[in-house]
Amino acid sequence: MVELTDHPINADQITATVTSPNCGAVVLFLGTTRQFTDSRETVTLSYTAYAPMAQSQMEKLEDQAKARWPVDRCVMIHRLGEVPIGEASVAVAVSTPHRRDAFEAASWLMDRLKELVPVWKKEHWATGGTDWVHPGLVQSSEENRLQ
Amino acid sequence: MVELTDHPINADQITATVTSPNCGAVVLFLGTTRQFTDSRETVTLSYTAYAPMAQSQMEKLEDQAKARWPVDRCVMIHRLGEVPIGEASVAVAVSTPHRRDAFEAASWLMDRLKELVPVWKKEHWATGGTDWVHPGLVQSSEENRLQ
Amino acid sequence: MNVRVKLFALTQDLAGTDEVSLALPEDATVADVRSGLAKLVPALEAVLVGCAFAVNNEFATNDAPVNASDEIACLPPVSGG
Amino acid sequence: MNVRVKLFALTQDLAGTDEVSLALPEDATVADVRSGLAKLVPALEAVLVGCAFAVNNEFATNDAPVNASDEIACLPPVSGG
Numbered sequence: 001m002v003e004l005t006d007h008p009i010n011a012d013q014i015t016a017t018v019t020s021p022n023c024g025a026v027v028l029f030l031g032t033t034r035q036f037t038d039s040r041e042t043v044t045l046s047y048t049a050y051a052p053m054a055q056s057q058m059e060k061l062e063d064q065a066k067a068r069w070p071v072d073r074c075v076m077i078h079r080l081g082e083v084p085i086g087e088a089s090v091a092v093a094v095s096t097p098h099r100r101d102a103f104e105a106a107s108w109l110m111d112r113l114k115e116l117v118p119v120w121k122k123e124h125w126a127t128g129g130t131d132w133v134h135p136g137l138v139q140s141s142e143e144n145r146l147q
Numbered sequence: 148m149v150e151l152t153d154h155p156i157n158a159d160q161i162t163a164t165v166t167s168p169n170c171g172a173v174v175l176f177l178g179t180t181r182q183f184t185d186s187r188e189t190v191t192l193s194y195t196a197y198a199p200m201a202q203s204q205m206e207k208l209e210d211q212a213k214a215r216w217p218v219d220r221c222v223m224i225h226r227l228g229e230v231p232i233g234e235a236s237v238a239v240a241v242s243t244p245h246r247r248d249a250f251e252a253a254s255w256l257m258d259r260l261k262e263l264v265p266v267w268k269k270e271h272w273a274t275g276g277t278d279w280v281h282p283g284l285v286q287s288s289e290e291n292r293l294q
Numbered sequence: 295m296n297v298r299v300k301l302f303a304l305t306q307d308l309a310g311t312d313e314v315s316l317a318l319p320e321d322a323t324v325a326d327v328r329s330g331l332a333k334l335v336p337a338l339e340a341v342l343v344g345c346a347f348a349v350n351n352e353f354a355t356n357d358a359p360v361n362a363s364d365e366i367a368c369l370p371p372v373s374g375g
Numbered sequence: 376m377n378v379r380v381k382l383f384a385l386t387q388d389l390a391g392t393d394e395v396s397l398a399l400p401e402d403a404t405v406a407d408v409r410s411g412l413a414k415l416v417p418a419l420e421a422v423l424v425g426c427a428f429a430v431n432n433e434f435a436t437n438d439a440p441v442n443a444s445d446e447i448a449c450l451p452p453v454s455g456g
Contacts, residue, residue: 178456194455195384196455197381197429197448197450200429200432200433203432204432225455236455237456257456260455261453261456262453263453264455265383265429265448265450265453265455266453266455266456267384267385267451267453267454267455268454268455269384279384279385279454280454281384281385281451281454282454283425283452284385284422284425284426284451285421285422285424285425
């Protein structure tokens with residue numbers, strides 16, 4: 001199950017969704033908003049997505065994880081819009097018969113999600129500016145601070 | 148924070164407890180009760196502990212994980228008494244600045260918990276008998292089915 | 295033919311719009327979309343080399359053909375998670 | 376001296392009690408607790424080789440000394456999680 005949502009992420013609902021009587025292990029990963037990035041203070045983050053592609057990329061990742069590990073149930077949720085400090089922007093959860101597979105599959109899904117799912121983060125700095133986060137993109141700092 | 152409890156484990160409460168503004172990653176592991184073990188059907192599981200030692204062993208594991216990884220907050224909970232199928236018997240959660248450490252620390256804590264924390268599981272089989280689970284213990288099957 | 299290209303995040307801000315239309319030859323590829331975008335919106339030129347492209351919700355390399363009916367997207371480096 | 380030994384899970388069922396008292400010499404070790412337990416409760420003999428012992432909430436090897444005031448526990452292989 002994959003989802004893009006404007007609402008807060010509920011851990012209990014996710015773990016209840018993936019828990020299965022065939023499985024002994026559930027791993028949930030939450031990516032949460034940090035207040036400080038290299039000593040710069042963030043007041044909030046916002047996320048935007050290319051929604052149809054983000055959805056289909058996440059569905060593909062779910063299929064690939066299920067082909068590679070004995071994953072019974074899988075949930076991937078990315079929150080969009082403003083995500084206040086300390087709240088979760090992303091959740092990945094899987095259930096498997098044994099725990100090693102659950103840790104591996106959840107970790108793999110997060111690595112791939114961060115590489116392949118078209119979602120973008122904007123930092124809103126305590127000092128007032130904003131920055132789109134585009135890892136590795138070469139640009140002048142003025143260009144990255146248009147809004 | 149470590150805890151032995153007779154109550155159901157609440158994932159949301161645990162992830163809220165470990166989430167920290169200094170951390171970008173939360174990993175929660177839940178060990179859940181499986182209905183089938185090698186094709187034998189379980190109706191329920193029950194857990195008993197040597198409580199003071201289980202508590203102190205879990206506290207030591209928390210300290211060791213915090214010494215080895217940049218774990219900000221940590222929760223380990225083991226449920227005791229009857230745990231119905233599909234419910235969690237154990238929860239381990241950590242927050243770290245970056246996700247690789249959170250996966251490693253949570254996985255390590257579960258491995259050590261299963262080795263070192265004096266808690267015992269009893270299977271209640273659909274066929275009516277019960278078995279204490281003592282991995283590697285050599286015994287006649289009559290001895291293991293006293294109750 | 296005319297193709298429409300969706301823009302996101304920084305590229306959207308730099309172009310001041312979330313979609314542009316490009317006039318391209320019939321046998322155009324993603325490489326032509328790149329160069330067409332750079333010409334139409336000079337502000338994008340410096341960052342396009344770091345952007346990926348998608349055609350119909352799939353990542354597409356420079357040699358992938360594009361058609362007028364395709365949904366084309368310019369994707370600056372992603373930062374979800 | 377007399378020491379009390381806590382029993383758990385299968386060992387508790389086999390002994391029919393959650394604690395037994397053993398009479399041991401003053402310089403006794405965990406090894407003496409093992410052999411004393413096996414003598415006092417023959418039903419435990421077959422499984423004691425697979426059990427660990429704890430003294431005051433810490434795992435203790437066979438050569439660890441025990442005192443009358445210690446909390447001693449016989450721990451069959453654990454299966455939490």
